Amino acid sequence: MFDNLTERFSSVIKTLRGEARLTESNIKDALREVRMALIEADVALPAIKTFIERVKERAVGHEVMDKLSPGQALVGVVHEELVAIMGGDKAEINLNVTPPAVILMAGLQGAGKTTSSGKLAKWLMEQKKKKVLLVSCDVYRPAAIEQLALLAEQTGADFFSAKTGQKPAEISTAALDFARKHHHDVIIVDTAGRLGIDEAMMQEISQLEQLLKPAETFFVVDAMQGQDAVNTAKAFSEALPLTGVILTKLDGDARGGAALSVRHVTGKPIKFAGVAEKLTGLEPFHPDRMASRILGMGDVLGLIEEAQRSSDQKDAERLMKKMKSGKGFDLNDFQQQFQQMKKMGGMSAMLDKLPRQLSQAAQNMNVDETVINRTDGIINSMTPQERAKPEIIKASRKRRIAAGSGVTVQEVNRLLTQFEQARKMMKMMNKGGMAKMMRAVKG
């Protein structure tokens, strides 16, 4: 994904090596390279313009922190602006309506609409525990209807079959009735695509939009189409109140232009990204992770974060002191450790910050992010006294904590064991230093 851009960015940083400060002139050279890289990546010109202006404004006169070289400092600014141009914070899917929430899928033929409908159904069922109904309004292509029916079968979602001769408007209102009767939480409506934008298609989808009042109207675009994809998205967003974009086939996109332009040009957030052909290949879109991936410089970004995390630093130092002395380390501190992990964006975000090869290896180890949240929840269900003196947590307290945080008693036990291990480790560190601890870890 985006390999060309990643390579170009790292060569820009190399050219700044050896410079003592960021100055107007060395920034100018670096930015010229960045601009070239973005043009090659097929990023839309207005997006490039805004991006370069913002980076320039922020980089000139930017105080370079002690630990960072000018190149690294520039990476920091570029990273933040990449995140900003892709929309800043992650945009959540909106399902906050009286069920069933309707999701309308629009897009050109071949963009990946039908496949994404199936993937989204799977994601909603697995990640959000929703009951999902799939319905196809592509009455012009029986093959597309069959494709969606097959996807429903593979994912376990329900499928609404239309009667022959029904029009899209009739099909979707009948499906909505059906969903109400059968208590579906979400109904995903796949629509007919065309090879290009045409009036009839626009009218049809606008009519569906007015009729169904969707919670989400997604425009599905193929990232490999670069600026063409962005232009079609723009035309659609002018005709239809889109709520978000699904960017497909990122796995095949070596350039990255669509990902970097679509938000800026349409004003609509990318909510999901297609990253593989298979049914699990749809992910919520995280601008910050994507920016890290594009830069491919996890090590440098980590350094920058470290240099910037000064207020957290104090907390961390206090914690380190406690850890070193082994005294007074309680569940509050334990929770704080986890919260710091969460602040950094959880395990998967941390993994993305690693350089590519390393992150691949770590991903294979299958680290579970939900553990962090669950730990937090369990400790939140404890009283201050329990957190300060975990030894008092016996059977009945465990039952209460488990019920309060919606987990099993076994999970509470597991957490307490983990805490004990951490505390032991700290004591050991205190007594015998690092060498003894390493022996213990090796077992």
Ligand code: GDP
């Ligand atoms: P539609 O005409 O918009 O409904 O497009 P389809 O859903 O039929 O998808 C067109 C082709 O793109 C199919 O072969 C899909 O398997 C493929 N496809 C869709 N999304 C992705 C993706 O994220 N990655 C890859 N590699 N292929 C995808």
